[in-house]
Amino acid sequence: MTTAAVxxxxxxxxALARERGAVILxxxxxxxxxxxxxDYVGDSLGLSREAAAxxxxxxxxxxxxxxxxxAAILLPDKTVLIPDLDAGCSLAASITAEQLREWKAEHPGxxxxxxxxxxxxxxxxxxxxCTSGNAKAVIEAIxxxxxxxxxxxxxxxMWLERVTGxxxxxxxxxxxxxxxxxxxxxxxxxxxxxxxxxxxxxxCGCASQCMxxxxxxxxxxxxxxxVRFAQSSPKERFLVATETGILHRLHxxxxxxxxxxxxxxxxxxxxxxxxxxxxxxxxxxxxxxxAVEPAIAERARGAIERMVAIA
Ligand code: SF4
Numbered sequence: 001m002t003t004a005a006v007x008x009x010x011x012x013x014x015a016l017a018r019e020r021g022a023v024i025l026x027x028x029x030x031x032x033x034x035x036x037x038x039d040y041v042g043d044s045l046g047l048s049r050e051a052a053a054x055x056x057x058x059x060x061x062x063x064x065x066x067x068x069x070x071a072a073i074l075l076p077d078k079t080v081l082i083p084d085l086d087a088g089c090s091l092a093a094s095i096t097a098e099q100l101r102e103w104k105a106e107h108p109g110x111x112x113x114x115x116x117x118x119x120x121x122x123x124x125x126x127x128x129x130c131t132s133g134n135a136k137a138v139i140e141a142i143x144x145x146x147x148x149x150x151x152x153x154x155x156x157x158m159w160l161e162r163v164t165g166x167x168x169x170x171x172x173x174x175x176x177x178x179x180x181x182x183x184x185x186x187x188x189x190x191x192x193x194x195x196x197x198x199x200x201x202x203x204c205g206c207a208s209q210c211m212x213x214x215x216x217x218x219x220x221x222x223x224x225x226x227v228r229f230a231q232s233s234p235k236e237r238f239l240v241a242t243e244t245g246i247l248h249r250l251h252x253x254x255x256x257x258x259x260x261x262x263x264x265x266x267x268x269x270x271x272x273x274x275x276x277x278x279x280x281x282x283x284x285x286x287x288x289x290x291a292v293e294p295a296i297a298e299r300a301r302g303a304i305e306r307m308v309a310i311a
Contacts, residue, residue, distance in 0.1 A: 001276065013037050016283035025051060025062065025071075032245075034274055042224060045308075048131075059078055066120075070123075073297045074301065076294070084274055085288045086270075100112070104149065110148060115130060115156060117175070132223075149168075163220075178242065182263075185262045189262050197217045199240050200220050200242075204241050237260075238250070244264065245268070
């Protein structure tokens with residue numbers, strides 16, 4: 001959108017949010033104009049924490065459906081809106097509650113750790129949720145002698161095995177965006193830019209490959225971790241391996257440094273379904289309300305609260 005077109009729409013969104021007593025939470029992967037109008041921009045963990053802490057009566061979730069569902073589970077007395085109901089997630093769709101129940105039956109007594117990118121029904125079958133920001137700490141909080149089923153992201157699971165030294169049973173799911181960032185993308189960039197630090201999200205198809213380790217300038221980080229790392233690093237140039245929406249936040253919060261996407265194709269079509277117009281319509285027309293069946297929400301809440309509590 002042009003700056004001239006964004007300004008009146010952004011003003012309308014802010015006015016409606018005030019009128020409605022709503023807080024706007026936006027994921028790092030949202031389009032720039034949605035990030036800019038939000039009260040808070042962050043990754044899944046940061047957004048969950050922000051949702052849990054807000055006094056606002058209404059939360060408009062500019063992200064994908066499981067994120068809005070997570071807020072609805074944590075805050076049953078608040079209204080949670082998502083501007084487009086079709087904003088799904090290929091990773092969350094890679095395991096169903098029925099599949100998880102069958103897997104658990106094959107491993108009685110195992111602890112289930114689910115990445116937050118799962119449906120409410122899967123969370124209801126889960127002991128601990130985690131995000132890429134706290135997945136390592138969650139695994140380390142589980143006693144050594146307990147078997148762990150980790151779902152649904154195989155690349156994050158393989159990375160966790162390496163950094164914790166624990167053997168996990170891993171579900172073979174993947175995010176099509178992150179899985180599409182291949183070792184060849186990384187190799188091409190790192191050889192062409194010896195002065196750049198490489199920031200890789202653990203969901204990426206390259207993160208669990210040996211070539212991403214043992215190299216002093218490769219850092220496996222959540223998106224929140226990427227922002228913090230770039231802010232504190234003395235380096236000036238960074239290659240970023242995750243969904244390209246994070247570049248807007250990096251440029252904004254770490255001004256003066258250079259950020260480049262390892263793959264320009266790393267775009268999540270679900271995240272990009274949310275537009276400023278749809279956000280305005282959501283606030284104006286009170287749509288789309290995200291609600292979770294109380295019995296499912298009750299069972300899912302414990303796993304999410306454990307995720308929010310573990311740093
Ligand atoms: S980038 Fe991948 S994991 Fe994130 S919302 Fe899109 S499909 Fe899901």
